Amino acid sequence: xxxxxxxxxxxxxxxxxxxxxxxxxxxxxxxxxxxxxxxxxxxxxxxxxxxxxxxxxxxxxxxxxxxxxxxxxxxxxxxxxxxxxxxxxxxxxxxxxxxxxxxxxxxxxxxxxxxxxxxxxxxxxxxxxxxxxxxxxxxxxxxxxxxxxxxxxxxxxxxxxxxxxxxxxxxxxxxxxxxxxxxxxxxxxxxxxxxxxxxxxxxx
Amino acid sequence: xxxxxxxxxxxxxxxxxxxxxxxxxxxxxxxxxxxxxxxxxxxxxxxxxxxxxxxxxxxxxxxxxxxxxxxxxxxxxxxxxxxxxxxxxxxxxxxxxxxxxxxxxxxxxxxxxxxxxxxxxxxxxxxxxxxxxxxxxxxxxxxxxxxxxxxxxxxxxxxxxxxxxxxxxxxxxxxxxxxxxxxxxxxxxxxxxxxxxxxxxxxxxxxxxxxxxxxxxxxxxxxxxxxxxxxxxxxxxxxxxxxxxxxxxxxx
Numbered sequence: 001x002x003x004x005x006x007x008x009x010x011x012x013x014x015x016x017x018x019x020x021x022x023x024x025x026x027x028x029x030x031x032x033x034x035x036x037x038x039x040x041x042x043x044x045x046x047x048x049x050x051x052x053x054x055x056x057x058x059x060x061x062x063x064x065x066x067x068x069x070x071x072x073x074x075x076x077x078x079x080x081x082x083x084x085x086x087x088x089x090x091x092x093x094x095x096x097x098x099x100x101x102x103x104x105x106x107x108x109x110x111x112x113x114x115x116x117x118x119x120x121x122x123x124x125x126x127x128x129x130x131x132x133x134x135x136x137x138x139x140x141x142x143x144x145x146x147x148x149x150x151x152x153x154x155x156x157x158x159x160x161x162x163x164x165x166x167x168x169x170x171x172x173x174x175x176x177x178x179x180x181x182x183x184x185x186x187x188x189x190x191x192x193x194x195x196x197x198x199x200x201x202x203x204x
Numbered sequence: 205x206x207x208x209x210x211x212x213x214x215x216x217x218x219x220x221x222x223x224x225x226x227x228x229x230x231x232x233x234x235x236x237x238x239x240x241x242x243x244x245x246x247x248x249x250x251x252x253x254x255x256x257x258x259x260x261x262x263x264x265x266x267x268x269x270x271x272x273x274x275x276x277x278x279x280x281x282x283x284x285x286x287x288x289x290x291x292x293x294x295x296x297x298x299x300x301x302x303x304x305x306x307x308x309x310x311x312x313x314x315x316x317x318x319x320x321x322x323x324x325x326x327x328x329x330x331x332x333x334x335x336x337x338x339x340x341x342x343x344x345x346x347x348x349x350x351x352x353x354x355x356x357x358x359x360x361x362x363x364x365x366x367x368x369x370x371x372x373x374x375x376x377x378x379x380x381x382x383x384x385x386x387x388x389x390x391x392x393x394x395x396x397x398x399x400x401x402x403x404x405x406x407x408x409x410x411x412x413x414x415x416x417x418x419x420x421x422x423x424x425x426x427x428x429x430x431x432x433x434x435x436x437x438x439x440x441x442x443x444x445x446x447x448x449x450x451x452x453x454x455x456x
Binding site: 033034036037039054055056058059060062063066142143144145146147148157158161 | 258259260262263266270274278279280342343345347420421449451456
């Protein structure tokens with residue numbers, strides 16, 4: 001009998017760590033940029049910011065954006081070509097969502113490597129759309145004159161900036177859930193590093 | 205450059221902000237925080253010079269991408285009079301109480317690759333064709349405000365002094381110690397003006413008297429106030445903030 005395929009193929013593993021680095025740099029440097037002139041009555045703690053001051057934060061942000069764009073393009077190309085999107089990501093049937101949401105809330109939702117339950121399908125779809133929105137609003141506020149139609153789409157420069165900020169919180173929220181669950185199921189982390197074989201689907 | 209020798213006397217208090225900003229120099233060295241440390245394992249953390257060099261070379265790439273994206277015909281959005289921000293926020297590299305008065309013998313100096321280097325007075329600038337704009341001033345810090353400026357299109361001025369329009373840089377020196385520089389295509393953009401009026405009045409010192417650059421296709425720090433000298437040059441001129449790490453092109 002042949003060995004089962006890895007739960008996380010090598011391309012997914014490489015792209016995953018590329019996401020980690022790019023999104024990490026962008027979030028922490030973004031907090032630095034926000035802190036230069038906070039719009040809301042709070043600031044991010046200095047120890048959690050990247051770049052030292054505004055120019056450093058911007059240098060990191062405007063560098064990591066290229067890595068994010070390259071990772072995103074490679075991920076979308078791979079996701080379509082390999083069938084990863086069709087198989088693992090998307091809007092599941094409503095009954096499956098209710099079943100898995102109830103299981104999750106009562107701490108009974110299992111996890112088997114290589115299979116995506118309804119909640120995972122939804123959350124990954126959500127974060128992919130959120131990242132895409134972050135790229136588009138980021139372009140809009142980076143080039144509000146040269147890409148004027150884009151900034152108009154988001155209701156003008158100040159609003160586009162606030163959407164970029166609010167959407168960052170959605171991504172950070174996803175990461176909080178994602179990190180918590182990976183700590184609860186540590187073999188997912190091992191699999192994302194070395195590529196463990198896929199497991200049979202959890203019947204729960 | 206002649207203009208630099210005309211700087212007014214400087215007192216200790218005047219240069220305090222400069223000293224403060226010099227202390228921030230080396231914007232990436234010694235700047236690592238926890239968030240950065242977590243992401244940088246494997247780099248030389250004692251000087252961080254490799255990271256610094258890498259970021260600077262990516263910023264130069266960003267500048268090229270921005271120059272490619274720039275169009276001399278694409279105009280910044282203009283707004284109705286009712287959209288003008290009141291009160292308008294003061295911003296400089298020093299606090300408002302340190303604003304410099306215009307020196308008595310002020311003239312706008314012209315230097316570098318220009319045919320006619322005669323200095324300019326304000327009435328002479330007002331005799332050139334004028335253009336008004338109500339545009340959004342976007343600060344690199346992220347905040348923005350809408351203001352109304354009018355003055356001489358820089359293109360008109362550069363043509364009038366016989367500037368070499370193939371030179372890549374136009375540099376601005378100010379009598380408050382500030383400086384900046386822009387690329388020639390942006391200098392020739394129809395909305396790039398040497399502003400003489402703000403909100404319908406001749407510029408007050410805090411808004412850049414007697415003449416300032418107003419360039420709505422770039423971030424606010426490029427719109428230099430209190431101009432003393434304009435130089436057309438082939439040598440990269442840098443600028444006050446650019447030398448500390450702000451990206452040079454700074455287009456919006």
